[in-house]
Amino acid sequence: MQRYFINSTQVHNNIITIINSDVHHIKNVMRMKIDDEIIVCDELENVYLGKIITISNEEVKVEIVKNIDAKSELPINVTIAHGLVRREKTEEVIRRLAELGCYEYQPIIMNRSIVKVVNDKSERQNKIIKEACEQSQRNRLMILSPVIDLKKLIARKDEFSLCLYADFNPNVAHLKPLLQKFTGKNILVVIGPEGGFSIEEVTALDKAGFIPITLGKRVLRTETAPLYVMSVIGYEFEKFSL
Amino acid sequence: MQRYFINSTQVHNNIITIINSDVHHIKNVMRMKIDDEIIVCDELENVYLGKIITISNEEVKVEIVKNIDAKSELPINVTIAHGLVRREKTEEVIRRLAELGCYEYQPIIMNRSIVKVVNDKSERQNKIIKEACEQSQRNRLMILSPVIDLKKLIARKDEFSLCLYADFNPNVAHLKPLLQKFTGKNILVVIGPEGGFSIEEVTALDKAGFIPITLGKRVLRTETAPLYVMSVIGYEFEKFSL
Numbered sequence: 001m002q003r004y005f006i007n008s009t010q011v012h013n014n015i016i017t018i019i020n021s022d023v024h025h026i027k028n029v030m031r032m033k034i035d036d037e038i039i040v041c042d043e044l045e046n047v048y049l050g051k052i053i054t055i056s057n058e059e060v061k062v063e064i065v066k067n068i069d070a071k072s073e074l075p076i077n078v079t080i081a082h083g084l085v086r087r088e089k090t091e092e093v094i095r096r097l098a099e100l101g102c103y104e105y106q107p108i109i110m111n112r113s114i115v116k117v118v119n120d121k122s123e124r125q126n127k128i129i130k131e132a133c134e135q136s137q138r139n140r141l142m143i144l145s146p147v148i149d150l151k152k153l154i155a156r157k158d159e160f161s162l163c164l165y166a167d168f169n170p171n172v173a174h175l176k177p178l179l180q181k182f183t184g185k186n187i188l189v190v191i192g193p194e195g196g197f198s199i200e201e202v203t204a205l206d207k208a209g210f211i212p213i214t215l216g217k218r219v220l221r222t223e224t225a226p227l228y229v230m231s232v233i234g235y236e237f238e239k240f241s242l
Numbered sequence: 243m244q245r246y247f248i249n250s251t252q253v254h255n256n257i258i259t260i261i262n263s264d265v266h267h268i269k270n271v272m273r274m275k276i277d278d279e280i281i282v283c284d285e286l287e288n289v290y291l292g293k294i295i296t297i298s299n300e301e302v303k304v305e306i307v308k309n310i311d312a313k314s315e316l317p318i319n320v321t322i323a324h325g326l327v328r329r330e331k332t333e334e335v336i337r338r339l340a341e342l343g344c345y346e347y348q349p350i351i352m353n354r355s356i357v358k359v360v361n362d363k364s365e366r367q368n369k370i371i372k373e374a375c376e377q378s379q380r381n382r383l384m385i386l387s388p389v390i391d392l393k394k395l396i397a398r399k400d401e402f403s404l405c406l407y408a409d410f411n412p413n414v415a416h417l418k419p420l421l422q423k424f425t426g427k428n429i430l431v432v433i434g435p436e437g438g439f440s441i442e443e444v445t446a447l448d449k450a451g452f453i454p455i456t457l458g459k460r461v462l463r464t465e466t467a468p469l470y471v472m473s474v475i476g477y478e479f480e481k482f483s484l
Contacts, residue, residue: 072459092334099466101458136460176477216343216480217314218378224338227466231473235418238458 001039001049002030003134005141008042011064016040016050018060026052026060038062045073045139072139076237077103077186079160080226081153083110083193087121089223091128097142098132100230103186104143108153112195118147150201153190154208165190165197165205166225167212175213175229179236187233189213191225243281243291244272245376247383250284253306258282258292260302268294268302280304283381287315314381318479319345319428321402322468323395325352325435329363331465333370339384340374342472345428346385350395354437360389392443395432396450407432407439407447408467409454417455417471421478429475431455433467 004022018026018040026032032052040048040062047070050062080097084090084107094105109118122144129142157163161184164175190210197205206212215228246264260268260282268274274294282290282304289312292304322339326332326349336347351360364386371384399405403426406417432452439447448454457470 096466096469099460099462100470101460136462138460174480216476218341218343218380220341220378224341224469227338227469228342228473228476231470232477234458234470235474235477238416 001037002026002032003039003041003137005041005043005130005133008044008046011042011046011048014064015053016048016062016064018062019058023056023058023060027055027057037065039068040064041139043140047139070137070139072101072137074101074103074234074237075239076182076184076233078230078233079104079106079186079188080230081106081108081188081190082226083108083191083197083222084113084115084118084147085193085222086115090121091125093223093226094125094142094144095128095132096227097230098129098138099136100227101138101234102142102226102230104145106145106153107147108190109147109149110193111198111201113193114195115193122146150204154204154210156188157208157210160184160186160188162186163188163190163208163210164213165202165210166192166215166229167202168196168219169212169214172212172214175215175232176236178211178213179233189226189229189233191229192222194222243279244268244274245281245283245379247283247285247372247375250286250288253284253288253290256306257295258290258304258306260304261300265298265300265302269297269299279307281310282306285382287381289381312379312381314343314379316343316345316476316479317481318424318426318475320472320475321346321348321428321430322472323348323350323430323432324468325350325433325439325464326355326357326360326389327435327464328357332363333367335465335468336367336384336386337370337374338469339472340371340380341378342469343380343476344384344468344472346387348387348395349389350432351389351391352435353440353443355435356437357435364388392446396446396452398430399450399452402426402428402430404428405430405432405450405452406455407444407452408434408457408471409444410438410461411454411456414454414456417457417474418478420453420455421475431468431471431475433471434464436464 036052040050047068049065053063054061133141278294282292289310291307295305296303375383
């Protein structure tokens with residue numbers, strides 16, 4: 001069933017008012033009619049089964065049929081901080097991270113980033129994230145944070161109970177023992193750009209207490225490393241009945 | 243250091259003869275000279291540090307300096323059988339699977355594959371695999387097998403000690419308990435095309451004893467699922483000193 005993401009302020013007295021581009025999507029792309037059912041999710045992770053009651057050019061009103069207890073989110077929040085890479089690579093990475101359950105994507109200006117000019121692509125990127133979260137049936141949208149530098153990222157350290165960075169050197173700690181003893185809620189993993197971290201960056205990360213980790217014995221590209229990290233963290237923490 | 247893949251028949255009396263496109267790569271792309279060092283790997287997983295002794299238009303002769311005991315391969319062989327998908331998606335998947343340590347990529351014609359015509363793209367695809375294996379510093383090339391149908395894949399069953407298929411239903415077994423009790427050498431994981439498996443295909447897989455598994459609570463695209471599977475299997479089995 002088609003899934004739409006709204007803000008909780010759009011819910012009043014059992015009625016959800018859908019606005020903006022989702023109206024066009026419901027009306028013209030999906031060609032839905034009165035009484036058709038959709039899934040609506042808000043930022044508080046409420047998930048509603050709703051029935052369309054009115055459709056106009058400006059808004060679609062949806063009556064809540066029931067709350068759905070569909071836990072499709074991971075029990076922990078994973079922030080991937082990623083050295084700025086080219087546009088196409090960024091788009092592929094955010095699409096797949098959104099599918100894999102990532103909480104936040106934090107792009108970082110780094111010394112060896114090939115991309116030096118920061119153009120705001122957040123509108124386009126947020127559209128990709130929205131589509132990926134809908135398609136993968138998530139209950140919330142992955143957060144796309146504005147580009148910052150490494151110093152500002154390090155200043156965010158206290159938000160996380162575990163701060164890691166991916167090292168080329170295979171003789172550092174592997175992720176598994178660190179994840180298996182982790183009992184917190186928020187993990188930050190920093191992944192370098194194409195050229196890796198500079199020596200100054202590694203020194204700054206080490207000094208701030210970030211733990212270097214290896215992602216395995218093969219050298220992963222900068223656009224593959226985030227997918228490996230997000231896959232294995234999901235695998236380690238996801239709860240299953242079987 | 244630059245890495246080249248050869249056949250073990252190219253090694254005689256401590257001298258390796260490099261031929262074909264690698265000659266062009268050494269001579270014109272890398273612009274290497276006599277006495278430059280390279281890494282050479284053969285299909286038996288021998289890894290040599292070699293020194294260039296002659297360069298002509300047809301061949302490069304390399305003297306073996308020493309054998310390197312660089313184990314960059316996983317201790318198990320993972321075959322990903324994947325419903326045929328579009329060319330660009332296939333190329334992305336094989337590139338990332340090669341980086342992540344996959345042993346074999348086996349494309350399968352399936353009922354719901356959008357791609358119906360099988361054009362032989364193996365030359366181009368093998369080039370992508372070669373580049374990815376060199377760049378990620380693997381000791382062997384991922385095998386790209388010719389396209390077969392599901393019946394023929396099921397007939398290969400005895401080659402594997404564990405045969406799995408990725409199911410949309412989250413109420414089937416998760417990978418983790420299956421992997422954690424696995425003691426064999428060869429794992430096969432079947433992943434459907436964009437439209438998933440048909441009912442007939444699921445019935446055939448069940449009948450043949452393939453185990454349905456969930457890849458998590460989010461629905462992964464057909465090109466994301468192989469990367470998740472390969473990442474978590476690598477994570478589960480890779481041996482680290484730390």
